[in-house]
Amino acid sequence: MPAHAVPQTGLPAFLEKHCESCHNPKKTKGKVDLSEMVNSSGKTDSELLIMMLDVLKGGDMPPEDEPQPSAGEKAVALDALNVLLLSSAAAPGRGNLVDHKTLFTEPTVRRAATPARLWRMSPHIFMQYANGLTRSRMMNTDGGREGGDGMHPAFAYMTPLHTFRDAAGIHLFEDATSELLFDACWEVAGRQLSEKGKGMKPKAIRAILMANPPTPQMWTDAIQTQFDLTIRREANAEEVSGLMALGEKTLKDTEVVTAVQTVLATILLRPDAVYRYEIGRGVPDALGRVRLADEEVARAISFALTDSGPDKEMLAALKAGELAKNEGVLAQVNRLLNDKVSQPRMVRFFQEYFEYPRVVEVFKDKSYPTFILAEQRITDADRLVTYILDEDRAVLRRLLTEDKLFAISDGGLGNAFFKSVVQKSYLPDYDIPSDWDWKGSQPVKPAVGRRSGMLTNPVWLLTFSDNEKNQAIQRGRWIYMKLLGGNIPDTPIGVDAVLPEAPHKTLRERMEVTRLEYCWRCHQHMDPLGLPLEQFNDFGRWRDTEVGKPVVTTGEIDIGDPALDGPVQDPYEMMTRLAASERVEQVFTRHVFRYLLGRNETPDDAPTLIDAHRAYSKAGGSFRALVASILTSDSFLLRTR
Amino acid sequence: MKPHPIHRRQFLSRLTLGASAPLLGPLLEQIAGAAEGELPPLRFLFVVEGNSLPPLQIHPEGIPFVERENRNKFSDTPLASLKLPVSLQPVEAYRDRLTIVQGLSGRMCTGGHSSDHGTLGCYAANNGRNVLGATVDGVLGTKFPGVFRNVVLGISSNLTKPVDFNLSASGPGRSLATLYDPKIAYSRLFGSVADGKARGEFVARQNILDHMRGDIKKAQRELGGIEKVKLDTYLESFESLGTRSSRLIELHDKIKDVAPTLDDKFSSLEPTDQLDAHFAMATASLIGGLSHCATIASGVGFPNMNVTFGGLGITRHKHILGHALYSQDDPTAWVECEKIRAFHFGLIARTMDALGKVPEGDGTMLDRTVIVYLSDGAETHHSRCFEWPMVILGHGGGRLIKGGHYLQYPDYGIPGHRTMNTMFNTLLHAAGAPRDDFGNLDPTLDVAMHRGPLAEMLA
Structure with missing residues (x-):
């Protein structure tokens, strides 16, 4: 983790007054020593900064029985921490360190651009x-x-x-x-x-x-x-x-x-x-920004939407000077988006966002990977994505709530061996009867249980599982980071992050060890989001019991947004609430931005994100509208040097 | 052609160095040193085998095995009267150079299936995501470079994967490439000794390198500082590729003598063959001075570890074996793991035989070589790194203890306990690049447990 020098701010004084008496080299309560930050001579890492921001914001620190900082003191300390964190936020996986509200608040001056x-x-x-x-x-x-x-x-x-x-x-x-x-x-x-x-x-x-x-x-x-x-x-x-x-x-x-x-x-x-050169050309505007040269625009759009360089139409538009204006860019973007040629790269966004291609790496000792049919699961999930993308309405909502799924969507059952594997292992995980009549059209509603979008799709559930159990914590982490826009630091060094072996206990019961104060600081954000998905087993099959006990699917959302926060009874309630949330849509927008720009968003990109989210909503949840908005934004087309 | 003897100062003064000067400094020092008849640096071979090394598999017969929790004090048992375990029997002839080390911990690493770069770097590499610093082989290679700073070769469960970035690193964020394809590795290391058309290609490639340097410098001028790091790094790479290529031509005769025969093993898709080819190349690289530090990554990291050693008659891949090892009712898994390990030690013995035949100073190259064997999966399939068994072969020119020892350190956290950091400090002391701190600390242990070399290991 990159280390950052601590600047001279009000932070050291705050830490000395409120934190250092416990977090010093001798006491290191919670294994945290803040003395170097207090001296402002040392360095610290972003993991520690995230944790500090978290406990201060959430009011977990200082502890209740210690003197509390005033609101002003706290604000100064939080501002200072945010400044420190911004320098970390450019690193892949750390984009959420930028304050969400800032990104969706119209700035006084619109200055979005990308460095050359x-x-x-x-x-x-x-x-x-x-x-x-x-x-x-x-x-x-x-x-x-x-x-x-x-x-x-x-x-x-x-x-x-x-x-x-x-x-x-x-x-x-x-x-x-x-x-x-x-x-x-x-x-x-x-x-x-x-x-x-x-x-x-x-x-x-x-x-x-x-x-x-x-x-x-x-x-x-x-x-x-x-x-x-x-x-x-x-x-x-x-x-x-x-x-x-x-x-x-x-x-x-x-x-x-x-x-x-x-x-x-x-x-x-x-x-x-x-x-790929993205240098820009021409006279800088008042904010020091230049527009990409027309040929750079042609390449940038082509590579954003396909894996190939400019095609004939794009080259013609380039030659005609149409790419010098946003209308010309938009026309080309829309042309490609409406063509199948852009589909692979758009589907890849969802693959990387949901991470389901990682299913090929899952190990199950009792069912060798070939019997998991990992590649088949990926294909079926891709089909679900393209099915929703083709209709291009309420895309995120449907990805979180769709109750149908695809199973062996690319054709028949092939040879007898494949057929037997599918009937024995695959269809049951999709809750489709083994004697299912293959002539039926897809997507289908499972015969048993209920599904709600990609996070309840067998491919995603299997991806976030290990040899013998669900990865409820990792699932919760995914939801917290990728739908709610929160931050979870990596597992601290020295933590023995292994759940106890207890074959007669449910995973929820085994996870009680994370309730220890030191662990719960991070696990409170993950576990309650991941546990509703205990509705399914570690192959993705719906279930109503676990180790002989009725399965418990309760959980809780807690991100500081009244429209989202509160307990949930099961994954369906959770997904419905997430899918209806404006914040979740905005976090999704941030992720699309990262994919298309190849970088994380900064506070200067706020106008781009605001416009993109607006375009998405206005067009009834159109992914194409969202992408088109980002690709015609200042963030995408302007460069600073 | 025998190079003319030349004095170091003259040699260095004749060179005009470009952007690669900082990279090449130590190498040039050594070329000059060799010209003056100095001994080359100590050689190191790291062999990292994926999917853990259970402590019992390197425990000799003749003394009781003490479970980690019951190890109260340090002990040093001579190996002389003990019988080596099956895994180590191939190095029986070298038992007087053999030291078995039990009980070092490495809880600053990630653990699990693999600690990836943390294995040789002592940090939480987080599935290879965070390359926080140089690994010990990277440090040695940078400090004592041959034509190549490091030679990192290996095998993966994906037998057609040509390369990975999974074990060694030269600095933060700088993973070294592990070459999996023996043919690519051969052409990289020994391509200069080819004849005919291949020779012409070598010259052609040399010409490209020369031309490219001009192209990149021109781009740097045109871009005026934009993305300076990317272009500087690109230029540096071509500078060092060019220098390396020239050195390989200069060393043509020497390399030709040591280059392994390019046989069927180099194009085989059998892990045993690939490993055999890699050991042959690592050995030749060490003998020919292509590098002083070679690393073999045998199925390191997930999912590379899932190798099936079909050539040994084993039909299950190592991930399945790893799980089966837990199972008391599956003794065959234990036997199969021993067999695979013994295969590795057989190849290590072959390397030692070869080094032992080349005179150097008052002895042989083997006298000035240290071989380190361990697993990136530490002690068990889902490792927790409370202990990290290791095997050391060779005394490094008398700087390490001679061998014939079974060293057992006290359990985690109790007085006398030591961590992996200290082993790497020890190796760096022996190499002549002493460090008392290496890698990151385990916050739950005393700092002193990580510091300095292992006094018991130094001669």
Whole structure:
């Protein structure tokens, strides 16, 4: 966790007066020592800051029997903590550190923009690009749903679990990945020249391969072709002569084909080929912001909605100067959103948000992963997402309350073995009878029990389970962070985070150990949200008993919002209340923003979020309207330097 | 071609260093040192096997096994009269260089299936999400680099996965790549000794590296400070790739002598073959001076750990074995785990044999090598890290105890208890880069339990 110097604020005095008598190096009550912060010379980490903000805000500290700070003192301390936390909030997974209310309060001046940046190509983009150049399926995403596996490792996602994978700020080519990138580009260039691959090689490439030695014109043509395919612009004279010299130098030691490969690979490795440039161009406005250059707009929109660069229509709009205006951008955004071409990347938002592709990593010793049919569960969940997205009404609400689901939605039962696995293990988890008539249309309502959206879908429940039990705590954490916009620090070092083995106890009973004061500080936010989902077992099957006792599904929402707070009887009541909440919609908006921008929101992005949420509501919960609003916002189109 | 003897100062003064100067400084010092006839740094091989090392599997016959909770004081038992357990029998010939260490704790790590980078770094890496600092192999590789600072090779349950970032790190947020594909690793390490077309390719690639440096510098100028870190890092990578590539050409003859034969094992999808190939490359890298610190990550982290050792006749993957180990009525799981472990120690013995045949100073390379074996899953399948069994082979040029010891530290938290940090301090002391503090602390233990080297391990 990055450490942050503590600035000179009223915080040290506050801590000294109200906290240090217990949290000093000798007492370290609750294993917390604040002496370094008091001295304001030391450093602290964001985990500790979150905890402090939490206990101060919630009134848990100082303890009731100690002198209490005045409202003013408390406000000063909270402000200081918030300032400290903002510097942490840019890190993936820490976006919620920015105060929610601030983000949805209209500022005096609208100043949203993104700092000028280079954004490393994502593995998905590289895959499309490599496959296109080589006229082949050189790479594919099979098994690559999480962590970049199956795609080229030079582009490995280094983002933490539970976050959107493609974060512009953290991905760069360093020693290890540059070497892998080098290998990848060398291979792509090699395949560009090989006889394999569909269709004809570009004319200039064919010509140069047949020459010995190539003429300067042939080199020029091949170089311009590669620039056109990769950088999407013409190479200037200096670039051409430099690359030609490289080709000719290499030709002294190798054959023509290797010399050409050398030149093509070098172009693929250029910084502007492996990074998306979002620099902006023109005269800065009064707030120091410039608009993305038109060609940057074309790429930014294309990569936000698809994994490919600008298509013909986009290039035409670029040429016609239409992308210089927001109306022109909106027209292109809407065109892509209404086309199936944007579906994979939109579905991937929901995959990463709900995290269900992680189901492939779940281990069950009594039922080997092949029998869980993890990939099938993902496909069925994707179908539910696209079903809701296609209708594009009340999208979030339906994702939280839909009572139907898809099961083996992509066709029949195939061979006898698959059929037997489906009948024995899959359908029961979906509460669909094993003798179900497969001719029925989907989605279907389960025959037993009741479902309420994605968090009660067997794929999600299985994802958040481990070998023998539900991960009620992790489920609660997900709801707290991703629907309510709260913060939970990582498990503190030294905590023995293992529930006691007690085969005759329910999970709820085993989780009573988290009620210890030190644990409950964080667990109070998670456990009551995760426990209503005890309605289902750790494979996602509905149940009414657990270890022979009637299942208890009560829980509580507590986020400081009267429209949400209060006890719930079961997951259905919880989901209905969450789905109706404006705050939950806003938190969802924040997540869509992160996915599309590749960064976390800052207080300056408030106007973008306000407009996006408004667009979503006004259009009756249209995801497309939400995305279109963000992609035409100042946050997306303007840059600061 | 034999290089001309050259004095360190002359050598260094002849070089004009670019952006990579800070990275290359220690390497150049060593090249100069070697030219003056100095001994190279100590060599280290870390072997990290996924899915835990139960303390009993490295407990010799002949003394009673004491459960952790009953270990009241430190004990040092000579191994001489004891019978090595099945797992360790392949290193029987090296029992006088063998030290078994029981009872160090590592509760500052995440535990569970794997402590990932925390295993060699002593911190909560949180499933590899938080690379909080350099791991001990990363520290050693940076301080005493060969052509490569570190060589990290490994296997995964996903047999076609070419690379991962799961164990070693050179600094905060800087995970090193674990190369899984033996062919990629071979071309990276030994590609310069290829002939014919492959040789031409090597030259071509060298030309790209030269050209790229110019391209990146131009981009830096054009962008005027925007995303400086990304471009600086990109340039640095190409600088160091270029330097490394030149060094590999210079060392051509030496590398050619040690490079393993590229046989079927390098393209096999059998974990035993892949591991065999990786050990061969790690050994050759150490002998050829390509690196002084090699690391083998055998199924480290989740789900890489789910390896099926079919080549040993085992049909269950290690995750299933891990769970079955708990089960008292499944003794075959225990036997299968021992078999897999013994396979690893067989490969370690082969490495030791090879090092023992190469003269160095007054002895052999083996005399100046330390091999460290442990699991990223500490003591059990769902580890809690109250103890972290380890095996050390080699005395590191006489800087560590000679071997033949069974060391058992007192239970967690009681006087005399020590943590994993102290083992890494010890290795760094032996290497000549002494540290008394390494990694993070376990807040429930006295700071002193983490500090300094293990006096009992130093000679």
